[in-house]
Each structure stands twice: as C-alpha cells, then as structure tokens.
Amino acid sequence: MIKPDRIVTTTCPYCGVGCNLQLHVKDEHIFKVTSPFDSPVNHGNLCVKGRFGYDYVYHPKRVTTPMIRKTLQKAGERTQAFDLSEWRETTWDEALNYVADRLVEIYKRDGSDAMAVYACAKATNEDNYLLQKMYRAIFRTNNVDHCTRLCHAGSVVALQQATGSSAMSNTASQVIQNDVFIVTGSNTSENHPIIALQMKEAVRQHGAKMIIIDPRRIELVDFAEMWLPLKPGTNVPVFSAMAHVIVKEDLVNQEFIQNRTEGFNDFIESLDKFTPEYAEEISGVPAEDIRKAARMYATANKAAIYWGMGISQLSHGTASALALINLAFLTGHIGREGTGLNPLRGQNNVQGASDMGCMPFHYPGYMRVDDPNNRAKWEKAWNIEAGGLNLKLGLTTTEILSHAHEGGIRALYIMGENPMMSEPNLNETRKHMQQLEFLVAQDIFMNESGAFADVFLPATPFAEKDGTFSNTDRRVQRVRAAHAPRGQARVDWQIICDLAQRLESKLEVDSAYWKYSNPEEILREMGNVNSDYAGITYERIDKVGLIYPVPDMTHPGTPTLFKESFPRGRGKFHPLDYIPAKEEPSDEYPFILTTGRVLEHWHGGSMTRNSVLNEAYPEARVEMHPADAEIHGIRNGDPVKVMSRRGEVILRATVTEKTSVGVVFIPFHFAEAAANLLTNDVLDPQAKIPEFKACAVQVFPARKKDLPNPDAILQRGRY
Amino acid sequence: MTVTFFMDGKEVSAEENKTLLEIARENGVDIPTICFHEATTANALCRICVVEVEGQRVLQPACIVKAASNMKVQTRSEKVIRARRTILEMLASTMDLSEAPEIQIMMYEYGASSSRFPDAERRQPEVKDDNPMFVRDYSKCLLCWRCVQVCAEDAQYTFAINFDGRGFETQIGTFFDRTIPETSCVLCGQCVAVCPTGALKPKREFLLEKGLSAQEISVLNTGRKKRK
Numbered sequence: 001m002i003k004p005d006r007i008v009t010t011t012c013p014y015c016g017v018g019c020n021l022q023l024h025v026k027d028e029h030i031f032k033v034t035s036p037f038d039s040p041v042n043h044g045n046l047c048v049k050g051r052f053g054y055d056y057v058y059h060p061k062r063v064t065t066p067m068i069r070k071t072l073q074k075a076g077e078r079t080q081a082f083d084l085s086e087w088r089e090t091t092w093d094e095a096l097n098y099v100a101d102r103l104v105e106i107y108k109r110d111g112s113d114a115m116a117v118y119a120c121a122k123a124t125n126e127d128n129y130l131l132q133k134m135y136r137a138i139f140r141t142n143n144v145d146h147c148t149r150l151c152h153a154g155s156v157v158a159l160q161q162a163t164g165s166s167a168m169s170n171t172a173s174q175v176i177q178n179d180v181f182i183v184t185g186s187n188t189s190e191n192h193p194i195i196a197l198q199m200k201e202a203v204r205q206h207g208a209k210m211i212i213i214d215p216r217r218i219e220l221v222d223f224a225e226m227w228l229p230l231k232p233g234t235n236v237p238v239f240s241a242m243a244h245v246i247v248k249e250d251l252v253n254q255e256f257i258q259n260r261t262e263g264f265n266d267f268i269e270s271l272d273k274f275t276p277e278y279a280e281e282i283s284g285v286p287a288e289d290i291r292k293a294a295r296m297y298a299t300a301n302k303a304a305i306y307w308g309m310g311i312s313q314l315s316h317g318t319a320s321a322l323a324l325i326n327l328a329f330l331t332g333h334i335g336r337e338g339t340g341l342n343p344l345r346g347q348n349n350v351q352g353a354s355d356m357g358c359m360p361f362h363y364p365g366y367m368r369v370d371d372p373n374n375r376a377k378w379e380k381a382w383n384i385e386a387g388g389l390n391l392k393l394g395l396t397t398t399e400i401l402s403h404a405h406e407g408g409i410r411a412l413y414i415m416g417e418n419p420m421m422s423e424p425n426l427n428e429t430r431k432h433m434q435q436l437e438f439l440v441a442q443d444i445f446m447n448e449s450g451a452f453a454d455v456f457l458p459a460t461p462f463a464e465k466d467g468t469f470s471n472t473d474r475r476v477q478r479v480r481a482a483h484a485p486r487g488q489a490r491v492d493w494q495i496i497c498d499l500a501q502r503l504e505s506k507l508e509v510d511s512a513y514w515k516y517s518n519p520e521e522i523l524r525e526m527g528n529v530n531s532d533y534a535g536i537t538y539e540r541i542d543k544v545g546l547i548y549p550v551p552d553m554t555h556p557g558t559p560t561l562f563k564e565s566f567p568r569g570r571g572k573f574h575p576l577d578y579i580p581a582k583e584e585p586s587d588e589y590p591f592i593l594t595t596g597r598v599l600e601h602w603h604g605g606s607m608t609r610n611s612v613l614n615e616a617y618p619e620a621r622v623e624m625h626p627a628d629a630e631i632h633g634i635r636n637g638d639p640v641k642v643m644s645r646r647g648e649v650i651l652r653a654t655v656t657e658k659t660s661v662g663v664v665f666i667p668f669h670f671a672e673a674a675a676n677l678l679t680n681d682v683l684d685p686q687a688k689i690p691e692f693k694a695c696a697v698q699v700f701p702a703r704k705k706d707l708p709n710p711d712a713i714l715q716r717g718r719y
Numbered sequence: 720m721t722v723t724f725f726m727d728g729k730e731v732s733a734e735e736n737k738t739l740l741e742i743a744r745e746n747g748v749d750i751p752t753i754c755f756h757e758a759t760t761a762n763a764l765c766r767i768c769v770v771e772v773e774g775q776r777v778l779q780p781a782c783i784v785k786a787a788s789n790m791k792v793q794t795r796s797e798k799v800i801r802a803r804r805t806i807l808e809m810l811a812s813t814m815d816l817s818e819a820p821e822i823q824i825m826m827y828e829y830g831a832s833s834s835r836f837p838d839a840e841r842r843q844p845e846v847k848d849d850n851p852m853f854v855r856d857y858s859k860c861l862l863c864w865r866c867v868q869v870c871a872e873d874a875q876y877t878f879a880i881n882f883d884g885r886g887f888e889t890q891i892g893t894f895f896d897r898t899i900p901e902t903s904c905v906l907c908g909q910c911v912a913v914c915p916t917g918a919l920k921p922k923r924e925f926l927l928e929k930g931l932s933a934q935e936i937s938v939l940n941t942g943r944k945k946r947k
Binding site: 029034035037060189600613615616715717719 | 756757758818820850851852853872874875876877879897900901902903904905906907908909911912917921922923924927928933934936937938
C-alpha cells in the first residue's frame with residue numbers, strides 16, 4: 001500500500017459533467033484517483049478517463065521547455081515540425097519577447113483585423129478570461145473563439161434566439177425526477193458517462209421512460225422505452241412531426257403557450273407540411289413511432305430533452321436545436337424541476353470558456369460586443385479610453401483559419417486547441433495553417449497544430465494549476481494543483497499576464513492590469529461586471545461549487561432556470577423548414593459518414609493518446625452495419641479505405657449493428673486516420689458550426705500493410 | 720413516524736425504516752462493518768455488524784435489520800463479541816489481510832488470533848493482470864460483493880463481474896472467465912474504488928509498489944500492445 005503525501009480535491013479535466021476528483025500524490029506524482037461518495041455531481045462514480053487517464057501529465061513526450069523554431073517560417077511555406085531537433089530550447093524571457101515583438105510588428109503593420117486567438121475549453125475560467133482580455137484590450141479585436149464553435153454553437157445560437165440564455169436549463173442530476181425524457185444526438189454512455197448512469201438510474205430505479213432518437217443503436221437503447229433511428233441530418237422533420245402530432249391531437253399546454261411564449265400562430269402554420277408520414281419518408285423513422293414518442297413526451301407530467309452534437313453539428317444545427325425548443329414550448333416542459341432543455345456540453349470547461357467571453361460576438365456574461373453600453377462596462381473594467389474597444393463582431397473558429405491570407409488574419413495564438421484535428425476538411429485546414437505569418441502554441445504536447453508554430457510555450461495541465469471550471473449544468477467548481485509544474489512549464493494565466501505586460505510596454509499603452517497575485521483576483525474582476533458570477537468566491541465554492549446565476553454574495557445558486565420568465569421575456573417559437581444535409585449519398589459515395597467520440601479517448605487525442613487510455617483503445621475503427629459490410633465483402637477487423645470528396649483514411653472496420661444501414665461512424669481522435677480529413681466544411685449560416693455529422697463517403701477493402709499501425713489491435717468486449 | 724427502542728439498555732428514538740446500523744451511528748454507538756458501504760446496497764454478507772436482539776434465535780446483521788418499537792438490542796454482548804472475533808479469525812486464516820488496515824485494527828480490538836485455525840486452507844489464486852487499468856489479486860478478496868454491486872445496479876449498470884463458483888471455490892469472476900477487455904467492462908474502476916482489502920488496485924499503484932519509477936511506468940504505457 002502506498003501512503004499518499006497528500007490528497008488534493010479537484011475537478012475532472014475531461015467532459016462537461018465536472019466530476020469531483022481526489023488526486024493521491026506521492027513523491028510529486030499522482031498515483032491514484034478517487035472520488036468522494038458524497039460529491040453532488042457524480043456521487044463517487046467516475047469513468048475510465050477520470051479515474052485512470054491522468055498519466056499524460058508525466059508522459060515523456062510532454063514539452064516543458066519554451067522553444068523557438070530553428071528555421072524562420074514564412075507565410076505560405078509554413079511546415080509542421082514534430083521532431084524536436086527542428087526547435088531550439090530557450091528561456092521564457094527570450095520566448096515571450098520574441099512573441100511580443102512579432103505580434104506587435106504585425107499589429108502595427110496590419111491592425112486589429114490581422115490578429116486572432118483560440119481560447120481553450122480545457123483551461124480554467126481564469127486562463128480564458130485573461131486570454132480574451134489580452135486580445136480585446138491590447139489588440140482591440142474580437143477575433144476570439146474556441147471549440148464551442150465546433151460543438152454546441154448551433155444549440156447556443158438557438159437557445160439565445162428562443163430564450164435569451166445558452167446553457168442547460170436544469171441540472172443533469174434532475175434526470176431522476178423526469179417521467180419521460182428524450183436523449184437525442186448524444187451517445188451519453190461514452191461521452192458523458194456519469195450522466196448516462198443517472199439516466200439508467202432514472203429508468204431502472206425511478207420508473208422514468210427514455211426515448212432515444214439517434215441514428216446509432218447506442219448503449220442507452222438497452223434501457224430505452226423507444227428508439228427512433230433517424231437518418232443523420234433529418235432532425236428537423238422528425239421533431240417537427242412530433243410537434244405536428246402534439247398540435248393535431250391537442251396535447252399542447254395552452255396555459256404555458258399563452259403566458260410564456262410568442263409566435264405560436266406562425267409556428268402552427270409551418271407545421272402543416274410536417275406530417276409523420278412526410279417525416280418517415282425523409283428520416284426512415286416509422287410514422288407510428290413518431291406519434292407514440294410525441295404523445296409520450298407531451299402527456300408526461302415532467303419531461304425533459306437532453307441533446308448532444310448530433311443536433312448541433314449540422315449545416316442546419318441551429319434549426320435542429322430550435323425544433324427541440326419548439327417541443328418544450330408546446331408542452332411547457334421547461335421552467336420546472338425535472339423538465340428542461342439540456343444541451344450536454346462536451347468539454348470540462350466549454351461552458352466556462354463561453355461564459356468568459358471567448359467568443360467573437362460576446363464579452364464575458366454573453367454581453368454583445370456590438371452594443372456600446374456593454375463596451376463601456378468593459379472599458380471601465382480594463383482601464384481603456386472611452387470608445388477604445390472594437391464594436392465589430394469577430395471571426396469564428398472556422399472563419400479565423402479560412403481568413404488566413406494576405407489582408408486577413410496574419411497572426412494566430414492558440415492556447416491548448418488543436419484545429420489540425422478538430423476542424424472539418426483537414427486538408428483545407430492544413431493549407432490555411434500554412435498561410436499564417438506567425439503562430440504561437442501554448443500547450444502541453446507538440447500536437448498536430450503546435451507543430452506548425454513558430455514558438456511553443458509550455459503550459460500546464462489541470463493537475464498543476466489552480467482556478468475554476470464551469471460544468472455543463474453551470475456549476476462553478478474549484479480546480480487545485482496537485483504539484484508544481486513539470487520542468488519549466490508555467491501556469492497559463494501567468495504566461496498570459498507576463499506576455500500582456502511585454503506587449504503593453506512595446507506598444508507604450510496604459511496597462512489594462514495584469515498584476516494578479518492569484519487566480520481568484522481574476523475571477524473577481526470578471527464577476528464584478530458579469531452578474532452571473534457576481535456572488536462566486538473561492539471560499540463559497542470550496543466544497544461543492546455553486547450553480548450560476550449567482551447574482552450576489554448570499555445567493556444560493558440557480559439549479560433551474562426560467563421558472564418565472566425567459567431572459568428575453570417570452571419564449572419565441574421558430575417556424576422551420578427542412579434543409580437536407582449539404583452532401584447526400586450518391587452512387588459514387590453511397591454511405592453517410594457520421595463522426596463522434598469513444599469512451600476511452602478525448603477529442604484530438606493530445607491527452608488520451610499520450611496516456612494508458614491509448615492501450616485500451618489503440619486504433620481508429622470505422623463502424624459498419626453487417627448488411628452493408630456483406631455487400632462490400634468486408635468482415636469484422638478487415639482493413640478498409642474510407643473516402644470522401646475531400647480526403648481518405650485507412651483503418652479497420654468494426655462490423656456492428658450499433659450503426660444503421662447506410663451509415664458509417666468514425667471517431668475523430670486518431671491523427672493517423674483522422675475522420676476530419678473526410679468531413680465537410682460547410683457551415684450553419686447562423687452558428688457557423690460545421691457539418692461534422694453528415695457527409696457522403698465510399699468504403700473499399702484495403703490491404704493490411706496500408707494500415708497506419710497494423711500492430712495496434714483494439715480488444716473490446718463491450719458494446 | 721418514529722420508533723422507540725432500546726440499544727445497549729438506553730432508550731433510543733429514531734425515524735421509521737432506519738436500520739440499526741444507521742441509528743447506532745447517529746447515536747455514536749460503534750458497530751464495525753466490512754462489507755457495508757454507503758454507496759452500495761447493504762447485503763449483510765460479512766456478518767461483522769451482527770448484534771443481539773432479544774427474542775431472536777440468531778444474531779441479527781445491523782446493516783439490514785430495521786428498528787422496531789420496543790426492540791431490545793445489545794451491540795456488544797459476549798455472544799456478539801465472540802461472533803465478530805470468530806468471523807475475523809476465519810477471514811485471517813483463509814485470505815491475505817495485509818492491505819486491509821481497518822480489519823487489522825478490528826482484529827486487535829477483538830483480540831482475534833490469525834492462527835486460531837492453523838489447518839485452514841488459504842485461497843491463493845494467481846494475480847490477474849489482464850487489462851491496462853487495474854490488477855485483481857483475489858487472494859486478498861473477502862467476497863464483500865461491493866465490486867459486483869457497483870458494476871451492476873448500484874452504479875454502472877455494466878454487469879461485467881459476478882460471483883463465480885460455489886462454497887470455498889467462490890470467487891469474483893467474469894463470465895466464461897474472459898479477460899477484462901473481452902467483457903462488458905467499461906474500465907471505470909468503481910470496483911477498485913470500493914474494494915476494502917486491496918484485492919483490486921490501480922495498475923499504476925501496483926507497478927509503483929513493485930519498485931518501478933513513475934518514469935518507467937510512463938514509458939511502459941507508451942508501448943503498443945501486439946496482436947495475440
């Protein structure tokens with residue numbers, strides 16, 4: 001038995017559930033992770049990533065020294081340097097001065113519009129707040145975004161339009177109060193494992209009925225009352241047909257519609273065309289099942305909807321989410337406990353990074369940047385002359401890279417993101433990255449994006465820093481360092497403060513203030529302007545966190561939103577039209593590819609592929625339905641080539657009924673067979689989210705020797 | 720509704736439907752437990768929490784027996800102490816308690832001798848090291864069932880492990896004795912978290928104890944597994 005030197009309580013760095021962790025530390029290494037059984041979020045339960053996936057912190061490939069590229073990179077000829085011999089180790093002083101010189105040079109020459117930054121949904125609220133502050137206050141640009149654009153942008157925009165808010169309306173733990181709940185576009189067991197446990201508990205112990213609406217036969221289907229297997233990209237007709245049934249059969253909540261909503265009459269008219277039979281034709285879901293699901297949801301006392309990327313990652317992602325919101329408004333399943341509209345946020349702190357204003361249209365607290373009143377508040381907070389901050393909306397994640405050209409974005413600062421894995425159509429992303437004039441990577445590993453950089457600033461993972469994360473149900477929780485940063489690595493907020501002061505002195509401008517002595521001061525500065533966080537102090541969230549909005553120092557937090565009214569006043573119904581996915585299957589590309597994640601891995605893999613987790617799931621796989629596999633002569637485990645109009649990958653096939661006929665699935669974690677080489681970079685017009693969930697592909701048998709890593713074999717008995 | 724009854728001669732009032740163990744803990748009366756865990760369903764498997772209830776033929780497990788009006792409960796009678804001591808002695812003679820400090824303390828408190836049953840056969844199955852996350856050393860397993868419970872309806876709904884075999888041969892196992900990666904296991908490690916005796920242990924902790932350095936373990940993990 002190893003006796004720990006200390007046990008540090010913190011918050012899990014993986015998904016948005018925000019499980020509480022206890023890190024057992026011996027000789028400055030974590031050797032075990034446990035979770036308190038009385039933790040309000042996860043009740044002591046963890047998934048494989050939270051419990052065992054911390055060892056990337058100690059991986060030999062972690063970069064812990066500041067580095068500058070040996071050969072000067074030019075726009076248009078930028079290359080990737082994974083080999084550390086192409087880099088020169090340096091001091092923090094030299095690295096940060098170099099970054100400051102180059103950024104100031106480009107800013108002075110090309111102005112605000114040439115500057116852009118990717119914030120990081122893995123980093124703390126404090127890190128993210130400071131990063132957007134640095135770019136807004138010093139470079140006067142709103143070109144600030146992060147991966148929320150690639151995950152729930154559709155949901156955020158839809159919720160903003162319909163309610164005026166953009167987070168889960170209720171907490172995940174309220175699922176056990178549901179009588180009926182819909183899970184759609186979310187493989188919850190793999191992506192939010194602990195919320196999936198609560199869903200299973202709701203069904204098995206509390207008698208709730210679960211309806212799954214998903215193209216894949218996910219594990220939760222085993223526990224479901226109904227499974228509606230729709231074709232990827234046909235959300236709007238299915239949900240609108242449910243609304244059609246609810247209206248036609250008079251299952252609407254008249255009182256709620258009259259008192260709390262607007263636009264009902266226009267909305268009803270738009271429903272005429274969405275008969276269940278019409279939806280069946282498009283989606284493949286039997287009309288009778290749509291009716292049954294609609295009745296079940298509408299007639300329940302308490303019903304809720306939980307959704308994931310399958311709703312938002314489409315070229316009509318906003319419309320898909322609006323279709324769900326319409327359902328909740330029709331039935332009044334919102335604004336009470338055990339009901340709600342609940343987008344399950346992906347990253348541990350994607351909610352927080354969004355709250356911190358790391359988005360091109362919003363300051364912290366979702367204050368629009370084009371409103372001069374909001375601008376004035378932040379000008380005061382940041383010691384900036386009146387009218388100094390930029391009113392122009394910034395560019396989104398995908399737009400920042402597609403604007404990387406002469407006259408557009410010239411310098412990009414990336415904190416902890418990996419667009420070379422997470423953007424759609426990576427061959428195109430690669431060309432954009434090559435066009436950058438200057439690129440800074442602040443990260444822990446030399447990943448696919450950092451390898452393009454001029455300067456690498458070694459940052460710290462969750463286990464080496466203090467701060468806060470905001471989880472998917474708006475709970476702001478503490479993050480605590482288990483030990484000091486490895487090597488010369490520095491905590492992110494200190495890197496930003498150091499760099500910001502160098503930038504200010506080179507630009508000879510007044511200071512926006514960067515001399516924080518601890519992260520709490522940063523959160524307090526933000527909370528003084530953003531009322532959602534006004535009542536949050538480290539002392540108050542020391543044990544269990546607080547669910548914002550917390551408008552003052554005695555407020556107990558707000559687990560259930562919209563009890564009295566919506567932030568925009570009345571909830572707004574949105575009439576919708578069915579717009580198909582941009583790329584439909586054809587003779588040449590007969591399958592629909594949909595992408596997602598697996599339990600053992602995280603996104604671009606910087607963390608999990610440098611962890612013991614990679615042993616549990618060492619290779620990319622494409623899931624194919626047995627009927628499709630047979631036609632193409634493909635057996636389970638065979639190497640195949642998957643090709644779209646944009647790229648191709650070679651990987652093994654998993655032949656399984658988990659996917660439906662005509663649909664193949666590839667997780668996007670694996671650089672050697674990156675699903676995003678295939679995906680379509682078409683964007684939702686409002687949310688600018690790409691269509692990760694549907695593109696057309698062809699599948700051919702391939703040779704074993706063409707596999708990127710033929711020796712890695714996935715062994716997995718579970719479904 | 721409240722019930723009033725007697726615990727060790729003292730009158731105690733408690734809410735209805737509470738177990739004797741819960742009420743004892745609320746009133747500062749110490750009843751030892753081994754298989755009981757606040758996060759799992761109590762099953763009264765280990766019997767260390769037995770108490771004497773007047774009028775009952777046999778000792779009653781406090782973790783599942785609910786208080787009733789006028790019940791007379793002795794938590795430390797001679798019969799109770801003897802039963803607890805014997806349970807501890809039987810455990811100590813068949814299994815490895817070296818990583819169960821709480822049970823070792825109990826043995827000291829109850830004056831239990833690990834050599835009371837010198838002819839007892841010890842259970843000594845080989846250590847199972849078949850997955851990247853945790854190792855299973857069932858020579859340290861006392862069959863408390865907590866791992867099975869959290870794998871099933873007490874937490875994970877995964878059903879990867881269960882009791883295997885009968886009588887003395889009983890052991891926690893997988894279906895058809897498959898390796899962990901071949902089962903429905905999701906490697907969540909909840910079983911490791913509730914194991915009271917170190918029979919289940921994170922692989923990293925296991926390797927550190929074997930004398931490997933943290934650096935050596937990280938290098939081990941970066942090696943890819945070869946096909947069988």
